[in-house]
Amino acid sequence: MNINQISIFVENKPGKLAKLTKFLADNQVDMRAFEIADTSDYGIVRIIVDKPYDTVTLLKDNDWICSISEVVGVKIPDVAGEMSKALAVLDNAGISVDYAYTFPASGDGALMVIKVAEVEKVAGLFKGAGLKVVSQENL
Numbered sequence: 001m002n003i004n005q006i007s008i009f010v011e012n013k014p015g016k017l018a019k020l021t022k023f024l025a026d027n028q029v030d031m032r033a034f035e036i037a038d039t040s041d042y043g044i045v046r047i048i049v050d051k052p053y054d055t056v057t058l059l060k061d062n063d064w065i066c067s068i069s070e071v072v073g074v075k076i077p078d079v080a081g082e083m084s085k086a087l088a089v090l091d092n093a094g095i096s097v098d099y100a101y102t103f104p105a106s107g108d109g110a111l112m113v114i115k116v117a118e119v120e121k122v123a124g125l126f127k128g129a130g131l132k133v134v135s136q137e138n139l
Contacts, residue, residue, distance in 0.1 A: 002070045002119050003136050004052035008045045009065040012038055020045060023062065029055050032139045033113065035101040046101070048113070048139065070119045073134035074126050076102065078109045086112060089129045095122060105134075 010016050017036070024031065024047075033048040049055045052068055059066045076082045083102070090097060098115040105111040111134055116122045123133045 002123060003048055003073045003113065004068055005071045005113065006047050006049065006052055006056050007067050007069065008059060010043045010045050012040065012042050027058055033103045072114045072116065072119055072122045073111050075105055075132040075134055076110045076112050083112060086131055089125050090122065093125055
């Protein structure tokens with residue numbers, strides 16, 4: 001019921017990000033979401049794709065440093081304050097968020113992707129609060 005996200009380490013130098021995205025395009029990888037966090041030396045590119053296990057194998061076979069992890073996806077309506085309500089569910093349960101990002105979802109609203117230690121527990125909390133948890137297959 002969760003989403004598999006790929007994290008790729010990319011050197012923070014001109015052209016490296018373009019090289020990664022060209023590699024993915026050349027190999028017909030369909031990205032659903034893209035997020036990057038950077039430092040002065042490298043960036044961590046986080047992507048959600050249509051075929052995560054095939055993509056991580058392809059990346060590793062071509063010397064990209066990457067890993068796959070589970071994240072929770074929750075649908076957020078396009079109404080002021082809805083993200084706050086979703087995050088309050090985690091706050092009330094004493095759950096810490098490692099990181100989060102959003103991207104437009106089909107139809108109205110957005111999908112918030114959340115990295116937490118207890119993915120299944122968080123998915124259950126969101127469902128219990130009446131929020132729609134999105135799985136890999138629903139992207």
